Amino acid sequence: MAPPETRKGRNLVTGIGFGALFAILAISLAMNVTLLGFLPGIYQPQPPPQDGQSHSQTCPALATDQHHDQEKPKEATQLDRAKDETSISFTSGSRPASQGSIINLDHGDPTMFESFWRSTGEDATIVIPGWQMMSYFSDVTNLCWFLDPEFAKQIRRLHALVGNAVAEDRHIVVGTGSTQLFQAALFALSPSDALQPTPVVSTVPYYSSYPAVTDFLRSGLFRWAGDANNFQGKHYIELVCSPNNPDGFMKEAVLKSDTGTTIHDLAYYWPQYTAITKPADHEIMLFTVSKSTGHAGTRLGWALVKDQEIAKRMTKFVELNSIGVSKDSQLRAAKILKVISDGYEIPNPGQPKLFEFGRNLLRQRWERLREVVRETGIFSLPEFPSAHCTFTGSTTSSFPAFAWVKCEWEEAEDCAEFLKKHNILTRSGKHFGVGINHARVSMLDRDETFDLFIQRLASIK
Amino acid sequence: MAPPETRKGRNLVTGIGFGALFAILAISLAMNVTLLGFLPGIYQPQPPPQDGQSHSQTCPALATDQHHDQEKPKEATQLDRAKDETSISFTSGSRPASQGSIINLDHGDPTMFESFWRSTGEDATIVIPGWQMMSYFSDVTNLCWFLDPEFAKQIRRLHALVGNAVAEDRHIVVGTGSTQLFQAALFALSPSDALQPTPVVSTVPYYSSYPAVTDFLRSGLFRWAGDANNFQGKHYIELVCSPNNPDGFMKEAVLKSDTGTTIHDLAYYWPQYTAITKPADHEIMLFTVSKSTGHAGTRLGWALVKDQEIAKRMTKFVELNSIGVSKDSQLRAAKILKVISDGYEIPNPGQPKLFEFGRNLLRQRWERLREVVRETGIFSLPEFPSAHCTFTGSTTSSFPAFAWVKCEWEEAEDCAEFLKKHNILTRSGKHFGVGINHARVSMLDRDETFDLFIQRLASIK
Structure with a gap:
């Protein structure tokens, strides 16, 4: 996957004629009208509650x-x-x-x-003194400079144990839940110099938040384009949620263009939900503690990313969006993941x-x-x-x-x-x-x- | 401040004539050309390091x-x-x-x-058992459903102690740092049915991240428009950072249109940096633990918001952007803020x-x-x-x-x-x-x- 080209925008615009510009204008207007009709509904004011509570x-x-x-x-x-x-x-x-x-x-x-985590007793408890982890920076020798090294280590250890994804020799980008990383991936895969937003598609039934999260800022970089089965075009981002939310089936990408890209949302590819048949090995794979360990309130996800430039752009998104990710959550998640792996790797008959x-x-x-x-x-x-x-x-x-x-x-x-x-x-x-x-x-x-x-x-x- | 109007987009588009549409197109193109030249630079690939490290x-x-x-x-x-x-x-x-x-x-x-937080010993330490705070939800009776009630209480207590902002009878929206809340506020203040992005301005010298964070997704809702002193127009969002980053001076809004809005970034309005002269009382006021307590790695900010509809839209932004905010960070920040207030309110000569x-x-x-x-x-x-x-x-x-x-x-x-x-x-x-x-x-x-x-x-x- 090649890094997105940049700095071409100016040349593209000045290098084309008036006719082409008018065509772009017409397309742009059509798109805007569509968007205008499309977006207000997301933010429709809610009617007042009528339940008397x-x-x-x-x-x-x-x-x-x-x-x-x-x-x-x-x-x-x-x-x-x-x-x-x-x-x-x-x-x-x-x-x-x-x-x-x-x-x-x-x-x-x-x-x-x-109830599982109650059964682990104090093993999964964390203690954070007031003076710890105050700096913005976790590991500036890493591409993802706000990733806690111990959390990264436990992520790789758990994937190696479970065998659900190739994590060695992959960049890890941490996010405030996989929702933030989903947006980071859209940002990373959308050429910043494109004249039109990159279409984002997924086969039906798709996760209900994909359209809203893609479109809520009316980004000029990407836009929701619906069911992947109906998509015509060479440039796109296909979202593949497998096992799929909502229907639970394993899913594969349906579009195959060399110039298209995919994001694999593997939030549910864990042994409690489905058979692990092989280590997944895609360009961008998203995981979250919400569904793997149950810690939704910790708001922590991670992406395994093959391409360095893509990982850099995802990191840049998280920098711009939230200047990194909670260190407290990362410390906690590192401990949680460690306890899970210890449960299998350290011989102890009573270990949950x-x-x-x-x-x-x-x-x-x-x-x-x-x-x-x-x-x-x-x-x-x-x-x-x-x-x-x-x-x-x-x-x-x-x-x-x-x-x-x-x-x-x-x-x-x-x-x-x-x-x-x-x-x-x-x-x-x-x-x-x-x-x-x-x-x-x-x-x-x-x-x-x-x-x-x-x-x-x-x-x- | 009136809530943003919604669902008007369709009528606006169909209710105007072709001439007006063409004018909008021309403006839109001019804007796009500007943006195209403007944005790639944000994501310019970095040259490889040459220091041999x-x-x-x-x-x-x-x-x-x-x-x-x-x-x-x-x-x-x-x-x-x-x-x-x-x-x-x-x-x-x-x-x-x-x-x-x-x-x-x-x-x-x-x-x-x-060094201050080392001096507080164990008072500021938090302990989180593995089974705590696993749900997405903190307090569904609150507008900001992911806000920890204890954190909210300590925020109001600290503002009452310091006298730097009116926090009673204000909505609190919590964010992954004030950076996320800054974007939430842009989202909340930009009418979703506007035909053009709302201009975002600030007087020079302005905080260096304002332009990049405003523009990195090329949002159709808002766009960076530079120095507020040079701005002509009635619709805008003016960012007021006071005390100002970078120069440290107290700042006030310079634009005065009834249809313009302001965001007050009060990250540095604390007694260690400047005299507290009165409780600030603006529509949207942003604060962050990074600069008030020094806990940058905790990535936690809060907004005090007067208008309920604005607070709802900011909450909606955080929902869509990251489905809430780390509970671990909120627990920690609640403790940190409590220790600060205790230092003043509980008589103890040795208390730092x-x-x-x-x-x-x-x-x-x-x-x-x-x-x-x-x-x-x-x-x-x-x-x-x-x-x-x-x-x-x-x-x-x-x-x-x-x-x-x-x-x-x-x-x-x-x-x-x-x-x-x-x-x-x-x-x-x-x-x-x-x-x-x-x-x-x-x-x-x-x-x-x-x-x-x-x-x-x-x-x-």
Whole structure:
């Protein structure tokens, strides 16, 4: 992958004739009109909450879906697709207070891992004295000068242990979650001298935040261009989320142009979710502690990057966007990753093992979900092929972080809306570029929330 | 301040005639040409380092200034102004190893505060068990749902103690450093339906990262428009940094249109740097732990915001940009701020007091710098008026975090270049929108670095 060319902008503009300029203008206008229609919806002011709860006055997007959806036709529109990832309601992240409470499974808040980390006792505890890690700089001998060396070491150690990605001889760029790194990668892969923004595509169903995060600043460098299957063109950035959010299937790039680029979002390519079949080895691979260890609040992701110039530009993005990444989070994540690897590499029969914990719990949850789905017939669920997992040494199916459900009942045509009537909040398929008969349901919440979810489903007649 | 209007874009476009559209096109093209010439320079590939150091192969922008500057005329160009804040060299953040070492005072790395935090012993230490703070959510009853309530409490407590800003009845938005919040504020203040990006201006000399951070994504929402003194127009965002980086003077907005907006960057409005004359009370006020407490590596800033809609949009920016802010950093910053306030509010004669520590050390440093400047006559330095400080109860001058030096010797016409010949790295005035006869020198480094700096200056003949 060649480094992006720079400093050509001036020559490109002055070197072309008036006719060409007019053509560019026309294209530019068309694009602007499209954008103008497209973007306001992302920031549509939320209607005031109507639930009478005292805290609702300050809750930013309380029950957004509820009010929002009623005013609109049910087809997936551009506005819908541009809906951002986080629609926070007063039930987000909280435990259901009673049997009849709202069960919020809209977000992939990975709180099911809390009980694992309680079982590790003090091994995963960090202590930071007031005078430590005050400088901006972590390691100026490294391309990514704000990357903590111990965190980098533990990242490489964990990938070597799990065998899910080639991390040796790769540049590591750390970010404030993989969301920041996703934007850093868009920045790095978009030629700064291009006359048009680079199209960003992904096959449907795609992660609901990709469109909004790509377009919210109306960048002149890149723009969301929808389903990769419908894309025509040679220059693009294809996002490949594998296992895929929302549907859990393994995914590969569908576009093959020599001048196109890819970003592999491998947030879920860990043994608790799927069989590890080989070490991934792509140009840019994104990972996050949110989904690998469950530490979403730590806001830490990392990118494994082959090309030095791309890694430099990603580092530059993080410099300009936030002058580096929290050292406190990196210290914590280094410890967390170390405890995971120690669990496998240091012989100790009582040592808890994260991936076994996660896999067993998710397998049980998926079995319970499939059972209630069989009994009620409300949904259909994806069926995953089995594969040999090089990490566990056994053949296994997938147990994804989200259930991508399709409502089969006639009265449940709008799946998320139907579930909402039963006080279960999920994310409608329309936000993932497909129809409202699908919905995404988090499988990562705490036990009590998941239990209530299964009970609630079983009670729906 | 009214909330930004939304959903008007479509009507605006379809409701205007072809003539108007063509005019917009012409303006748009002119802007694009300007941008095309303007932006590539930000991302100019760095020439390979030539110092033979073994680590230099991976150091991203090693000695950027050194190589960069030699190829260019000495006037401040747009390219120069767009230079980003962080030009990392292998000496960034490190201690000079010997008498002749490079002294890097290019960045405002606040390591002088380390010794204060050592003196607080274990009071400022935090302990985080592995299972804590795993969820994305901190407080969904708050507009800024990822803001830790204890951090918010300590922010309000500290502002009440110091009297530097009105924080009660203000929304607090937390960010990954004030750099992220600066972008959040640009996003919040730019109407999403505007046909042109909102101009962003600041009076010279302005903080060197403002232009680069504003423009690096070529946003269609806002664009850098230079010196506020030269700006003509009614719609704008004026950045007011007070005390000002780089020159240390108190600053006020110079533009007064009812339709213009301001962002007040008050990173340095703390008693160690200047007299606190009254509680600041502006629409958007930005603060950061980097400069108030010295914890740059924690990457944490906060904004005090009057208008609820603006605070919501800033929160939305942080959601889309990084799905919130490190909880580990917020826990740490809450403790740090608590220890500072405790130092004043809990009677204990031996308790170290941050602002006294900072003020005394900076006063000594400024006195030593002024003395060596008097002896050598190399520079002139700004003279600051005295003012009554409501926090200390006494009249005092300013002791800014940066010395904004003007080289007076004929052979030192290019001030940063002259100092570089003496192995002192500073930031040239051209990056702050003014001439090369000025340079910015950090006053916040460790004692040994500052001592060496003074010795080095004294030895220049």
